[in-house]
Amino acid sequence: MASTAIPEQISLRVVVDKEQNRVLYAEAGKDFVDILLSFLTLPLGTIARLVSRDSNTKPCRFGCISSLYESVGNLDPKYLNSETCKQMLLQPRNSMERYNQNLKLNIDDTEPTKYYACIDCLFQGPSLVTTFKNMKCKCGRNFTFLLNPCKWLLCSPLLSGSDKNASGDAGDNTWEGYVKETASFIISDDLSVTPANFNTTLCLLKNLRSECLPEESTVVLSSNEILDLLKYLLISKTALTDSLLRKEHSLMYSDTSFKITDERQDRESTGTMKIKVLMSKSKSKILFAQVEEDFMDQLLSFLTFPLGAVERVLEGNSGAVCVDKLYNSLFNFDSTVDLTSENLKNMFANLMIAPYFNVDNQMVPIDELKYPSELSVCSNEHAIGPYYLTADASLYLRVVRRVRMCDPKPPIAEGKSSNGYAKSRTKFMVADDLSVKPFSSHHVLSSLLTELKVPHHDLEERTIRIGVQEAVSILKASMVSTSALTIGLKEFLSNNIKEEGETKTRSSG
Numbered sequence: 085m086a087s088t089a090i091p092e093q094i095s096l097r098v099v100v101d102k103e104q105n106r107v108l109y110a111e112a113g114k115d116f117v118d119i120l121l122s123f124l125t126l127p128l129g130t131i132a133r134l135v136s137r138d139s140n141t142k143p144c145r146f147g148c149i150s151s152l153y154e155s156v157g158n159l160d161p162k163y164l165n166s167e168t169c170k171q172m173l174l175q176p177r178n179s180m181e182r183y184n185q186n187l188k189l190n191i192d193d194t195e196p197t198k199y200y201a202c203i204d205c206l207f208q209g210p211s212l213v214t215t216f217k218n219m220k221c222k223c224g225r226n227f228t229f230l231l232n233p234c235k236w237l238l239c240s241p242l243l244s245g246s247d248k249n250a251s252g253d254a255g256d257n258t259w260e261g262y263v264k265e266t267a268s269f270i271i272s273d274d275l276s277v278t279p280a281n282f283n284t285t286l287c288l289l290k291n292l293r294s295e296c297l298p299e300e301s302t303v304v305l306s307s308n309e310i311l312d313l314l315k316y317l318l319i320s321k322t323a324l325t326d327s328l329l330r331k332e333h334s335l336m337y338s339d340t341s342f343k344i345t346d347e348r349q350d351r352e353s354t355g356t357m358k359i360k361v362l363m364s365k366s367k368s369k370i371l372f373a374q375v376e377e378d379f380m381d382q383l384l385s386f387l388t389f390p391l392g393a394v395e396r397v398l399e400g401n402s403g404a405v406c407v408d409k410l411y412n413s414l415f416n417f418d419s420t421v422d423l424t425s426e427n428l429k430n431m432f433a434n435l436m437i438a439p440y441f442n443v444d445n446q447m448v449p450i451d452e453l454k455y456p457s458e459l460s461v462c463s464n465e466h467a468i469g470p471y472y473l474t475a476d477a478s479l480y481l482r483v484v485r486r487v488r489m490c491d492p493k494p495p496i497a498e499g500k501s502s503n504g505y506a507k508s509r510t511k512f513m514v515a516d517d518l519s520v521k522p523f524s525s526h527h528v529l530s531s532l533l534t535e536l537k538v539p540h541h542d543l544e545e546r547t548i549r550i551g552v553q554e555a556v557s558i559l560k561a562s563m564v565s566t567s568a569l570t571i572g573l574k575e576f577l578s579n580n581i582k583e584e585g586e587t588k589t590r591s592s593g
């Protein structure tokens with residue numbers, strides 16, 4: 085977009101209690117509600133990147149996700165499978181990217197997915213297509229030949245054939261976003277979204293505590309206000325009030341906003357990963373973990389999880405109040421009346437990791453969106469391009485070549501099938517706030533002596549088994565705290581394996 089373009093703005097009708105200086109509710113249509121829903125599709129790493137910027141408010145921290153993200157930025161790529169891995173983690177893609185293309189205000193600056201072929205190989209034989217331009221083909225050249233993806237190249241398996249037929253084929257590349265142009269919604273201060281009708285209006289009336297008549301006004305939002313809103317979505321219980329009325333409000337977690345509601349204790353772990361942790365006995369705090377590439381991949385993959393998928397895994401109870409409310413609002417929507425497609429509700433209930441961004445042995449139950457296995461590069465001209473990448477060659481005049489997508493993580497030349505980010509046989513250390521580093525004794529020692537100031541007699545080393553429950557628990561703690569290991573593994577310390585080499589979990593005493 086040209087820099088001279090007038091910045092996009094949207095207006096929002098808000099009803100304010102002047103006496104208490106708070107937003108009672110807002111009334112909005114497609115422009116604003118599509119933006120709110122798009123927040124749920126953002127990968128956690130993207131959110132950490134966006135909220136680290138200035139808007140009307142200062143940069144803010146997103147639990148442990150911010151420290152994990154920043155530490156990946158500082159990681160030497162030689163500890164990862166390829167240079168592309170680092171790029172993937174710092175710019176994770178959004179599996180719903182095309183639905184967000186036409187947002188009135190899109191604050192996500194992740195580069196849209198592009199498809200590249202190697203021009204030498206494309207016209208000669210079996211060929212690969214990648215979504216990363218800087219990758220090297222097996223012939224040694226870079227993938228630089230740009231292909232046009234057909235509209236349905238990457239659609240959710242939940243999108244039915246009728247959806248596709250209704251909107252035409254390759255020629256039409258417009259996506260309508262999430263809610264219908266005609267729909268109208270009531271948004272509460274904590275970002276619960278409800279379709280506007282008699283029922284919701286009467287509920288509002290019931291909840292008005294103030295005697296005086298609330299005042300209605302219209303506020304104009306530009307990308308700064310939308311970024312404010314994303315920040316307060318993560319850390320506030322009153323996101324509209326904080327972002328629209330009290331801009332000086334402190335960007336800190338309140339202590340009460342995070343509660344561990346999980347009371348299960350002493351569970352037997354079926355986990356297969358083992359990590360060593362160094363604890364302070366007196367503070368019951370995990371200072372560091374020493375981990376291998378399997379656990380490192382598990383942590384790194386957090387950056388690629390869509391926010392809404394994490395909410396599903398945590399059953400709408402992440403502890404981040406406004407995110408929980410926004411996610412749970414989806415159940416208020418009527419698929420046929422409010423949404424542009426009947427399948428959108430299902431798609432939001434099963435938000436996926438972008439293709440090739442997942443890792444092997446993913447413990448957290450979030451699926452990866454897959455490309456169709458049969459792909460072709462096609463053309464509508466007899467001689468030259470443009471060339472289209474499609475799963476349905478019948479839409480085009482001529483098939484140039486059958487192609488297949490390649491996993492961008494391992495270098496193609498090495499011919500490996502390993503599907504992870506972290507370099508194998510590498511030891512990493514993870515701090516309590518999930519910042520990651522290659523393992524170094526010097527770093528452990530200097531942190532213990534200078535930063536953490538834990539005396540030797542207070543230290544204890546333990547080995548913990550990590551399975552699905554432990555991984556989910558760390559993920560949950562990472563959303564709203566800065567001690568994901570200590571809080572996330574608190575209930576699991578009895579899975580401690582006392583002796584090295586022991587293969588069975590201790591079930592009692």
Ligand SMILES: [Zn+2]
Nearest residue numbers: 202205221223
């Ligand atoms: Zn090539």
